[in-house]
Amino acid sequence: MADNQSTIALNIGTQRVSMAVFEPSKSGALVLKAYDAESILADPASEAVRAAQISNAISSLVSRAGVKGKVRYSISGQSVFIRFVKLPPLDDDDVEQLVAFEAQQHVPFPLDEVVWDYEILEAAGEKEVVIVAIKGDALDEINESVNDTGLGTAEVDVAPMALYNAFRASYPQLDEPVLLIDVGAKTSDLLYIEGDRFFTRSAAVGGSAVTTAISKEFDVPFSEAEAHKTQNGLVALGGGHTEQLDEATAALAMSIRNAMTRLATEIPRTTNYYRSQHNGNAPKHVYLAGGGVNLPYAKEFFEEKLRLPVDYFNPLAAISLGKGVDGDRVSKEAHMMGELIGLGLRGVGKSKLNIDLVPTKVGEARAAEKRKPFLIGAAALLVGGAALAGLFRMQAASKAEKQAASADAQFEELKPLAKSIKDAADKEVALSKIASQYVNAEEARNYWSDVYRELSTAFASEAIWFTDFSPVAGYSPFGDKAQTGEPVIKDEFPSLPYGQSALNDITVETGRDSRGKTAPSAQVNAIHVRGYWLNKKGVTSNIVFEMIKRLQENIDDGNSHFTFTIKNKGKAQKLEPSQIAPSVQSDPAEGAFAAAFELVLPLAEPIDYR
Incomplete structure (x- = not known):
């Protein structure tokens, strides 16, 4: 189904894998040609078979859509390490080197063990960088699940960044600070957006936490608790909301409310952190995304807790629907399609953030592709050079002798500078140690904030x-x-x-x-x-x-x-x-x-x- 102009988008979540195929129209707009999704039970007890479940879900989607080629896919925010770092005013030539240094300081693993990328964010005259990293072996495992279905890999994005791209394209005129809450299975991503400013942080509360609470409250297996939640569940509201419900439904609704309250409690703390550490403004509007907000009265619950206007995120304004697409299903599931639409925008060059985490095999293939013209040229030169080798051999020997003599002279000339270079290198090491102490102190300060935040949430x-x-x-x-x-x-x-x-x-x-x-x-x-x-x-x-x-x-x-x-x-x-x-x-x-x-x-x- 897909051709060279199509973009195959794949969003890999913990409980849901979805796929879409986009094509550009003659006017450059993004057209949705196909959409489908598969659900996975996010039972913590089945973590060992999660990779197999994801691979089976992708295979089913590929088979039903009949697609082939390379795919752009996003992975969940909980799978990666995301850090926002402010940069001092520097020339553009020095930014890449500085970002690499910051990555060494902030990523909690050696850089040779991770795959990482960054994007420069410029807002209000300040320059900030978002660094995204994932353990290389973890990314390779995910990529293998994708490639085993017959799809190649074009780009690997991260769900919060893809969601941000979709939001910016869907609400281009919106300037007021907003909070986009993406409630996933294991975690919820909190995206703070105001103009070109962007910040995201994950909260360790999601749909599976609600299911786990139901499972413990009613002493039933996780799968049965998930069925109760999806078939009969709703979020209880304040003011005697459950008095009109039967006893079983009211108890279920209160159990869901208590679990969701953990997320609602985390949001003001994250907002305060965003305002104090990143000079952001408190959101004036809230948008809901993700499968975790499908429960009835979820919107009213967040309005009650956050005391802000709340709406469901609708990314469909950024695209057009092609013939044969189920419009009713797309409208019903629009708030869960943000990542797919963000990936589709990458395919037509209309995305604001462009993170690309490159798996090992993809990196090797790209490097080989870049080397191919040079290898062809080298082979041609080798054939032609063999004919001229004899002619130039004597001239080359004489020239080599002169170059050797010149190199010896330069070596003697530069030899006195060796000590100065060594002293400068030692000084650099000493300054790096001092810088590391400051960085460690900042990380320790954040550590105690996180410890207290976890304790307060629990x-x-x-x-x-x-x-x-x-x-x-x-x-x-x-x-x-x-x-x-x-x-x-x-x-x-x-x-x-x-x-x-x-x-x-x-x-x-x-x-x-x-x-x-x-x-x-x-x-x-x-x-x-x-x-x-x-x-x-x-x-x-x-x-x-x-x-x-x-x-x-x-x-x-x-x-x-x-x-x-x-x-x-x-x-x-x-x-x-x-x-x-x-x-x-x-x-x-x-x-x-x-x-x-x-x-x-x-x-x-x-x-x-x-």
Whole structure:
């Protein structure tokens, strides 16, 4: 079906794989010639067969569409590392070198192990770069699933960037700051768009989190919970919305609302981060995209929580529908087609952002294609040169002798400069170390913000609040000498004079040095949290342990800074709830309206603080 002018677009999500074929019209507009989609069950228990499920879904779409050739496809935002970095004012000739340096500092893997690309963003006189990276072996695995269906690879984009391109083409006159919420299966991408300014961040809450909540609430398998959600589910609203529903439907709606509230709680925090760290403006309008907003009353839920006008994203304004396309289906699923339309715009050169993550095989093929003219030319020169070799051999030998003598003279002339070059190189290394210290300090600051954000999201409830958040060292929950750890930060740190350290001198028996003396611990390995739970109707001290279960869900999903499994005598041992929450008052003190609790939450990776 596809020809050289067609663009085959493929969006690979966790729970849904969709395909579209576009062709340019005579006027240059983008025409949708075919559209189809396949669903995949996003059960966390089936993660091992995810690649096979995706490959089967792509094969089914290719077979039904009858397409062949090269495809432009996008991968989910959760699969990649995205970082926005502001650049100093530099000449264009220096930008590429500076971006490579920034990539080394921000990408959490060696650059030779990742595939990465970048795009320059210029807005309000500032120059910013978005860096996108993915582990090379992970990209190759995805690309193999695509190529196994008979399709080649033209370009690999990332879902948030493709979605941004579709939004800009669909709402070209929109200047006010907006938030585009793309609710996927595992994560939700939050896109902040205002003019040429763009920022995106992922929240670890999606459709599968809603299904998991239903599965646990009603004690049913994941597949059955997914069926309940899609067939009977709706989002409960405030103000007695569920009073008109039957008991089972009302319970299902409240379970969905509680899970969606985790996402709604994350959005204001991300907005504050965007405003404070990237000088952005708060959104004045919200658009919804993705399969996770298909539930009835999802739009009204976000209007209630965000207190902003909310609409479904409609990217169809950027395209025309060709003959034979099911217009009713396309209109119904328009809010899930943004990535496909963004990829189609890449095919006709009308995209604002152009990220291309190049798989290993594609890179090798492109390099070979570039070398082909040179190899043909070299072969021709070799044949012709053989005839002239004898004639020029004597002349070449004489010329080589003169060049050798000239090279020796230049070597002696440049030899005194070697020390200066070495000194300059040493200075560069020293400056690079200093720069790395600043970069590490910034990353550490962001780390603690992310830790607190995760904790606040897991404990999002009107009946719980925190009063103290303290990193501790030397936490050891097992054995006769079990310890909850010692606080790293001094209690009096707000009133300390400028220049005086706010860190406690902590000595924990973590081993002995070469002189037999106790070696001090310089690592934070747990967080000590104090707070209160509100004593009101229907709320008991069990709410603290319910919130701990929420945090456990993040840990189980692999998206947490914490761990509840600690090595004890060489064996992994899961902590008991009483170890995680060593102190939880069952009732408030006399005359009080809230009861205190304490948590000790081990970090998955200890953090150096010296």
